[in-house]
Amino acid sequence: MSSQWVWRLGKPCVMGLCVGLLACRGSERAAPGVSRAREVGEPSALAVSTRAGVHGMVVFGDQGLYLYHLPMWHGLHAWQIVIEARLDEAGRRLYDADRAAGSPLVTFEPEPFALASLKPGSTLDGKLYHGHFEQGGTPLPSADSAAKVSFTVQRLLMVEALRPTDPAPSSASYRVFGREGEWFGVHVARRAPDFDQILRLETRSAALGHARGSAVPVTASLPNDASHRPVAGAAWTGRLEDGTEVPFTVQREEYFSTTDLGSP
Structure with a gap:
């Protein structure tokens, strides 16, 4: 698998290999009349x-x-x-x-x-x-x-909000946030089965300054499956909506799991 990819970053939104935490358990129904549609940043x-x-x-x-x-x-x-x-x-x-x-x-x-x-x-x-x-x-x-x-x-x-029956995404999505010298990317789950992943990222570009107080949506030119996820040492060039290119390197995988977001 090539270690070079292009990520396209959109406008800001508020929003180690290990198995998932199994403590998140329970059930709940939404209040009558309340939509459970995904509301990114709300x-x-x-x-x-x-x-x-x-x-x-x-x-x-x-x-x-x-x-x-x-x-x-x-x-x-x-x-x-x-x-x-x-x-x-x-x-x-x-x-x-x-x-x-x-x-x-x-x-x-x-x-x-x-x-x-x-x-x-x-x-x-x-x-x-x-x-x-x-x-x-x-x-x-x-x-x-x-x-x-x-x-x-x-x-x-x-x-x-997770929607396990949403259309299958054509590529993986992430949210990037942090500060100079310490950036992170969290994989966005789109359709079951999917996976949890937290990446520590490195970039010397100042173009992500607006991501300090919010998480920037990122689409990677990679299939949305665990076997093609970016791993430690992988490098790629990101591209902002205005065309600015941002070089990234994965410093390490802080967390990865297919347990909790496997088949529902």
């Missing part, structure tokens, strides 16, 4: 998700800190969400120490809450884990006990 779309549940998340980032809500095709977890958040001081020490020790994955098991409550300034309390908290992961700071930590939501960078 946090208000979450207003229909009022049932509390344990929304397992991947924690990633260094300069900035981000939470990726691991979705499922149906029920109260049928949302792809990326949150930029601030972790309390004690929790940040735990997270930084685990990452410095080479942990490929840190997860967060929050106390039950409803996605409708997510907004800037809201808090999420729970426990950090080294690895997958339901599949052999150990709570931080030790395997014997876990300290309760608190995330404060700064902004919602990506909010997408």
Whole structure:
């Protein structure tokens, strides 16, 4: 497979190999008269998700800190969400120490809450884990006990309702966000079966400056299947709507799973 691709970036929108978090479980029906159509960049779309549940998340980032809500095709977890958040001081020490020790994955098991409550300034309390908290992961700071930590939501960078019966996409889509020296791309699930993927990206271009406070939609000239996904070391040239070319390199795959977004 060639390592050279062209990505086309659209206008801004608000929005390690491992298996998926299986903590996202439950079911929920939308309120009568409320559409479940995908509403990219509209946090208000979450207003229909009022049932509390344990929304397992991947924690990633260094300069900035981000939470990726691991979705499922149906029920109260049928949302792809990326949150930029601030972790309390004690929790940040735990997270930084685990990452410095080479942990490929840190997860967060929050106390039950409803996605409708997510907004800037809201808090999420729970426990950090080294690895997958339901599949052999150990709570931080030790395997014997876990300290309760608190995330404060700064902004919602990506909010997408999942629709497993949407038309099959002809190519893969991503949302790119971050800041100079630390960019990330999250794969957008379009039709079941699909996959979760978080990429750490490198670019020296200043053209993505507007993606610091929002996630930029990206379409890759690749089939939308896991076997053709971009992996560590792959390089390509991205193109903005105005024709500006942006070179990217995948530094590493922060997360990958076909478990939760397999067949519904």
